[in-house]
Amino acid sequence: MQITPVTVTFAIMSIFALGGGLGVVVNRNLVHAALFLVLSLFGIAGLFILLEAPFLAAVQILVYVGAISVLITITIMVTRRIMGIRESVNRQWPVAAVVAVLAFATLGFVIVSQFAGETPVSDVPPESVAQLGAQLVSSQAFLLPFELASVLLLAALIGAIVVARD
Amino acid sequence: MIPLNLYLLVAAALFAMGVYGVLARRNAVAILMSIELMLNAVNLNLVSFWRYRAPDALSGQTFAVFVFAVAAAEAAVGLALIISIYRSRETVVAEDVNMLKW
Numbered sequence: 001m002q003i004t005p006v007t008v009t010f011a012i013m014s015i016f017a018l019g020g021g022l023g024v025v026v027n028r029n030l031v032h033a034a035l036f037l038v039l040s041l042f043g044i045a046g047l048f049i050l051l052e053a054p055f056l057a058a059v060q061i062l063v064y065v066g067a068i069s070v071l072i073t074i075t076i077m078v079t080r081r082i083m084g085i086r087e088s089v090n091r092q093w094p095v096a097a098v099v100a101v102l103a104f105a106t107l108g109f110v111i112v113s114q115f116a117g118e119t120p121v122s123d124v125p126p127e128s129v130a131q132l133g134a135q136l137v138s139s140q141a142f143l144l145p146f147e148l149a150s151v152l153l154l155a156a157l158i159g160a161i162v163v164a165r166d
Numbered sequence: 167m168i169p170l171n172l173y174l175l176v177a178a179a180l181f182a183m184g185v186y187g188v189l190a191r192r193n194a195v196a197i198l199m200s201i202e203l204m205l206n207a208v209n210l211n212l213v214s215f216w217r218y219r220a221p222d223a224l225s226g227q228t229f230a231v232f233v234f235a236v237a238a239a240e241a242a243v244g245l246a247l248i249i250s251i252y253r254s255r256e257t258v259v260a261e262d263v264n265m266l267k268w
Binding site (some may be wrong): 001003006007010014017019022023024025030033034037040041044047048050051052053054055056058059060063064067071072075076078079081086087088089090092093095097100101103104107108111112115116117118119120121122123124125128131132135136141142145149152153155156157159160161163164166 | 167168170171172173174175176178179180181182183184185186189190191192193195196198199200202203204206209210213214216217218219220221222223225227229230231232234235236237238239240241242243245246247248249250252253255256257258260261
């Protein structure tokens with residue numbers, strides 16, 4: 001694989017995503033972990049742009065970084081307590097590490113053996129974002145899941161308010 | 167062009183890190199952050215397969231949009247539950263919320 005700008009960008013965004021992910025799961029300080037999560041989400045947004053899905057990259061930054069990460073940070077600050085030097089991992093962390101490594105080994109074996117060296121089948125058609133919007137509200141395509149997602153979001157909204165009220 | 171397996175390997179590594187975080191962390195908010203990592207790995211997987219296998223069919227991107235919506239709803243409800251648990255039990259360590267344990 002030669003060194004092209006696409007390759008360099010992919011390497012940088014992957015380092016952001018994976019480094020941020022590692023920071024989330026091993027950091028003892030929760031606020032640092034939340035900031036590493038933001039870094040990881042930005043890396044994934046960059047990978048979405050490399051995959052020619054710009055609408056998803058924008059939605060990722062708006063929803064994940066802009067809303068969910070802020071919600072997580074607010075919750076961290078609301079649920080703070082006077083902590084001593086406490087452990088950040090529980091008693092079963094060696095088993096968890098083994099399970100995670102096994103999961104990655106299984107997935108990695110399948111990926112390397114089945115999908116090696118594949119290139120894109122064709123180009124992305126132009127106006128794909130407009131087509132995506134048209135499909136989301138077309139009764140032939142994804143109108144029903146779209147409305148169900150709206151109902152789900154409404155239920156989550158009402159549920160969260162009721163649960164977190166005094 | 168970047169081969170497909172590199173994108174899938176990044177997604178698999180993120181997913182494995184999320185699995186470790188869910189199983190090993192004590193704080194409930196940290197567990198939720200690891201769940202968000204796993205959902206992002208799934209999204210990356212979906213979009214990579216859409217781009218490399220079927221860029222004409224937009225159902226790949228639509229799947230990812232619905233995963234976004236479900237992840238947002240689940241994060242909101244989960245965090246509200248954590249705040250409620252903190253109010254009543256003064257802790258967010260997952261091991262200490264054990265009243266239903268036999």
